[in-house]
Amino acid sequence: MEFSTSTWVILTILVTAIISIAFKVLNDRSKKNTFIILGLSDSGKTSLFIKLRYGEQVQTHTSMKENEGYIKLEDDGDPLTKVPIHFVDVPGHEKLRFRFSDFIPITRGIIFIIDSSTCVKNVRSIAEYLYDIFSNKDVIKHHIPTLIACNKSDMITALPPERIQTILENELNQLRNTRTSALDHQDTSITDNVEFLGYENEIFKFEHLENEIRIEKCSVDKNEFKGIKTWVAEVYEGR
Numbered sequence: 001m002e003f004s005t006s007t008w009v010i011l012t013i014l015v016t017a018i019i020s021i022a023f024k025v026l027n028d029r030s031k032k033n034t035f036i037i038l039g040l041s042d043s044g045k046t047s048l049f050i051k052l053r054y055g056e057q058v059q060t061h062t063s064m065k066e067n068e069g070y071i072k073l074e075d076d077g078d079p080l081t082k083v084p085i086h087f088v089d090v091p092g093h094e095k096l097r098f099r100f101s102d103f104i105p106i107t108r109g110i111i112f113i114i115d116s117s118t119c120v121k122n123v124r125s126i127a128e129y130l131y132d133i134f135s136n137k138d139v140i141k142h143h144i145p146t147l148i149a150c151n152k153s154d155m156i157t158a159l160p161p162e163r164i165q166t167i168l169e170n171e172l173n174q175l176r177n178t179r180t181s182a183l184d185h186q187d188t189s190i191t192d193n194v195e196f197l198g199y200e201n202e203i204f205k206f207e208h209l210e211n212e213i214r215i216e217k218c219s220v221d222k223n224e225f226k227g228i229k230t231w232v233a234e235v236y237e238g239r
């Protein structure tokens with residue numbers, strides 16, 4: 001079978017386009033290898049980071065800067081991933097937490113920690129933080145998956161994850177109403193990096209987001225956080 005010159009030109013353009021797209025996808029993917037640990041102050045982020053890294057508990061204090069490092073994920077001595085994973089623990093202090101967005105360009109997954117025993121009292125702050133994360137354009141564009149880890153499940157006052165999910169969805173729904181009506185009166189340069197969350201005219205649900213959201217309970221204190229490690233391994237290995 002003979003090809004005409006124009007067929008060859010089209011084929012060459014197509015092959016070049018496919019190769020450059022594949023190269024870009026692989027390149028983007030290899031840069032996004034970090035898991036960031038976010039959440040309000042006192043939720044247990046540094047406790048988790050230290051337990052993952054050293055396997056033991058230490059007395060923590062409110063963090064004023066990020067902790068970061070490569071960690072070998074293991075379950076009872078068995079490696080969960082082929083290579084160590086890069087984690088960043090971002091302080092929850094109100095004046096520092098906005099720095100999470102600096103790490104989004106290298107983020108493969110987000111672990112958002114909640115203190116299940118105080119989440120009703122802190123629901124507005126938790127929802128505000130989650131809103132900022134979920135409406136971040138890069139989080140949306142790259143469909144960055146998020147694990148909401150309901151920590152301190154050992155506390156008698158801890159709520160179950162199903163209950164926390166409903167409380168958060170309701171609060172995010174209210175917050176969306178407030179924020180979107182405020183946006184109507186603002187300059188577009190301020191609102192450029194903010195997207196509408198979920199579906200218009202429907203009560204907000206996590207399942208409406210394009211990025212996958214999982215909610216699980218854990219207790220870093222009692223070493224019950226295998227779910228976090230396996231989630232990270234699954235996301236990292238693309239399973």
Ligand SMILES: Nc1nc2c(ncn2[C@@H]2O[C@H](COP(=O)(O)OP(=O)(O)OP(=O)(O)O)[C@@H](O)[C@H]2O)c(=O)[nH]1
Pocket residue numbers: 039040041042043044045046047048060061062063064090091092093151152153154155218219220221222
């Ligand atoms: N009961 C209980 N306490 C926990 C658990 N995980 C962490 N804590 C305690 O919660 C407190 C705060 O933990 P940190 O890890 O310092 O909290 P953080 O999220 O890093 O806080 P910032 O650095 O201020 O953002 C510490 O006293 C921990 O011992 C848990 O699973 N159960």
Ligand SMILES: [Mg+2]
Pocket residue numbers: 045046047060061062063091092
């Ligand atoms: Mg800390």
